[in-house]
Amino acid sequence: MIAACGGLLVTGCATMPDSGDVQEVKGANQGDSQVRVYAVAPRESADPDEIVDGFLEAMTSDDPGFATARKYLTKRAAQSWKPEQSITVLTTAPDRDPSDRNADPENHVRTYPLSGRKIATVDARHAYQPVSPAPYLQSIHVVQQPTANGKGKEWRIDGLPPGLVLGEADFLRNYRSVNKYYFASGEDWVVADPVYIRQRQDPVTRMDPVTQTVKALLEGPTNWLKPAVDSRFPSGTELRKGVTTLTTDDQSTLKVPLNAKADLVGGEACRRMAAQLLFTLGDLTSVRVEQVELQGSRSQALCRLGKGQAAEFAPVRNTDRDENPYFVDEQHKLMMLVVGGREANAPAEVPGPFGTGTTPLRSVAVDRGETRAAAVGQSGRDLYVSSITTEEDLSPAVLSSKAVKPDDRLSAPSWDGRGDLWVADRDPAAPQLWMVPDGTGDPVKVRTPWLGDDARIESLRVSADGVRIALVVTRGERTTLQIGRVQRQTTGGKPVVSLLDFRPAAPRMESVTAVSWAGPSRLVVVGRETGGVQQVRYLQTDGSTSATSVLPGLNGVTSVAAPHADSVPVVADSGDDGIVRLAPGTNWQPLVKSGTAPVYPG
Structure with missing residues (x-):
């Protein structure tokens, strides 16, 4: 060789x-x-x-x-x-x-x-x-x-x-991970679907990485994600025969020639097809695509779409806005951290009843718009929802646990991008996963037939698109990370929500402590491999990893929170060191000596 x-x-x-x-x-x-x-x-x-x-x-x-x-x-x-x-x-x-x-x-x-x-x-x-x-x-x-x-x-x-x-x-x-993007079923935002393509020209198809990625998108979603998403490309749409190379012009426009299956698509459908392409090609660092032009079988232009226009289909909007992490301070109040500066700033007080300390808190979750928060009281029994932008009285609990021990009661909550709220009741007598529509509706029991089978949900995080959920699950002596697919239906006018097709996301880890979403298809996971020490590392939702995914060493991590954008620091609760941050290209730095449960919106 x-x-x-x-x-x-x-x-x-x-x-x-x-x-x-x-x-x-x-x-x-x-x-x-x-x-x-x-x-x-x-x-x-x-x-x-x-x-x-x-x-x-x-x-x-x-x-x-x-x-x-x-x-x-x-x-x-x-x-x-x-x-x-x-x-x-x-x-x-x-x-x-x-x-x-x-x-x-x-x-x-x-x-x-x-x-x-x-x-x-x-x-x-x-x-x-x-x-x-x-x-x-x-x-x-x-x-x-x-x-x-x-x-x-x-x-x-x-x-x-x-x-x-x-x-x-x-x-x-030889291979690298890229995200294909499809629309969440019945919705107008996209969902990431990670796959592997060749780093260079594919030996079999002779296609360059850009063309391989477009071809993979047109082939449709992976079998695991397929039941939860839709492609706006008509069935049978392929690249025009013989296309093995796609390059941008001097305006960073990528022209994509398609076969006759795409010739009759209308304007709105074509815009969504182009949006899928723009999101998908955004993962390729080898090419800068500012807009795409879809072409039919006779080279006729079907539509053009720019990155700015495609942003309306993102599961997280207003991505230019700074993301702020939140935490529970030593007085059990909700506080906001300011992590973007070179020096650590003092935490900022949060308006509303969660910031007053009148109801001591155990864990929190802030919605994607940073207007509301959900919090579990210090006893772990009650789940509350309140504004964090205006002063108001605390509303009654939206959900309560009947478990005897505090650690058997409610998990930390999580918001999806739809505005729905998720929480697990870990009561051994009646374990249950709940979804609260819009954070204020009648709680819906999520169908999880496996939950009573000696399984306990330790923590959960729902993706921004609302299609996938990451669960830290204990079964017997092992605590593992599982990724499930969310299925939503309506029966008799009532919502029916199920979690299906769970798969391991970190099978090489013997024990998982905490997890956070870190973008469309990436997770930050705290865990330990067999015979090893605790690690904080990035994993793809398909369970793949790389040699560069391990973050600098940090001891005693009990929780971790990652932003949606790479430019904002990861924060973690490291026990004796308090809450710390990891900005890109640096090492862990202290933020707050006393505090717990750091979270980014979501």
């Missing part, structure tokens, strides 16, 4: 120093997209060990069509192998064990066991699915076949695992 950066052939590189001693450079750094790997064809008379090792390395390359990798296969195996259909991700590159030569005394075939620790799969729709690390056991079968000139024999692979099998480092070097 050969790895390269530009025209320089090395085992891994980013820049070439012009002085100093020559040093060894190790390749396949986790997520290092600067490294290019080129496949090497099998040499003449290669033994079966070389054939297997060469093929395993060739799978990690950018070789167009995986043509070189196919040279290690028999003709039949090369025709049937579909590397684009799936990816199996292991903690490290697969281990190739020696073959059992005694199984074939006549020396015509070899079987090589492959082993490793499986941590995820990626399906044909580019969806990443993590799994709790588990043994991976497969095999590669090698046979002797006549050479092309018929004068001898050569070893080739005729049986192999499906798709690609990659170590995590090679996977992150």
Whole structure:
């Protein structure tokens, strides 16, 4: 195998120093997209060990069509192998064990066991699915076949695992996460749907990353999110045949040629199609797209939309406004933190009954518009909702728990972007998840048939789009992070809300302490891996991560809160250190010595 950066052939590189001693450079750094790997064809008379090792390395390359990798296969195996259909991700590159030569005394075939620790799969729709690390056991079968000139024999692979099998480092070097965007069913705002595309040209489709991303959007949402979202693109819409490259013009406009399925779309539908594209392409740092123009099958312009116009479809509006975190101070009052300056400012008092201290508070949540807050009283029994912009008397509790112990009562609440309020009652006698429409309506019991099965909701956070919910759940000795899909229906004029298709978001963590949303499809999670120390790290909602996702070390974290925008600090409750902040490019800094339960709006 050969790895390269530009025209320089090395085992891994980013820049070439012009002085100093020559040093060894190790390749396949986790997520290092600067490294290019080129496949090497099998040499003449290669033994079966070389054939297997060469093929395993060739799978990690950018070789167009995986043509070189196919040279290690028999003709039949090369025709049937579909590397684009799936990816199996292991903690490290697969281990190739020696073959059992005694199984074939006549020396015509070899079987090589492959082993490793499986941590995820990626399906044909580019969806990443993590799994709790588990043994991976497969095999590669090698046979002797006549050479092309018929004068001898050569070893080739005729049986192999499906798709690609990659170590995590090679996977992150070759693939990157992007968010596709679809509209929440029946709503006018978009929902992020993370998938993985190639960092560079796709070996199979020959498409550049921009074109791959557009193609993935047109293929529709991933199977997990599909029941909760809609695409405004007509069914069957694809890129015009033969399009493999999409580039912007000097006005940063991206023209996207579509097939005839899009020719008859109306103005409003086209605007929403363009909005899906703009949100999706906003994740690609390699291209700056200020507006998109959709074109029909005859290159006719269907519509144009700019980023400013697309903002009306965002689940969080007014994103230019500063986001402010809030917390409960040592007098159990609601206070606001000012975290944007270089120096930590004194907390600001909040208007309304939560800021007076007349009702001591245990936990809080502030709505996305920062006009109302929900708070659980100090005893954990009652949930209140009140204005935080005007002075008013405290209204009666909207919900109460009957649990005997305070820690078995109400969890910290959470607002979604629709203005609905969520809270869990952890009463062992009657565990229940509640949704309060608009924060003031009659509480709705959320359908969670699994909740009574020795499961307890420790905390929850609902996404801004209201389609997904993150739950910290204890079952037995383990506390895990689960992501569920929210389904809303109306039956007999009454709302019916269910949580469906839960999946693990941090399967490699043995214990999860706290979670916060940190944008459209990213979470900040506090937890501990088996045998490890507590970490604060970023995770995608599909459970994927990277080497750069771990935040600087912080001890004794009990809660964490992240903003919707990257430019605002993360805040956390770190026990003895009080409430601290982490601004981009800095280390943790103290904000308030005494205080608990920091939250950003949501």
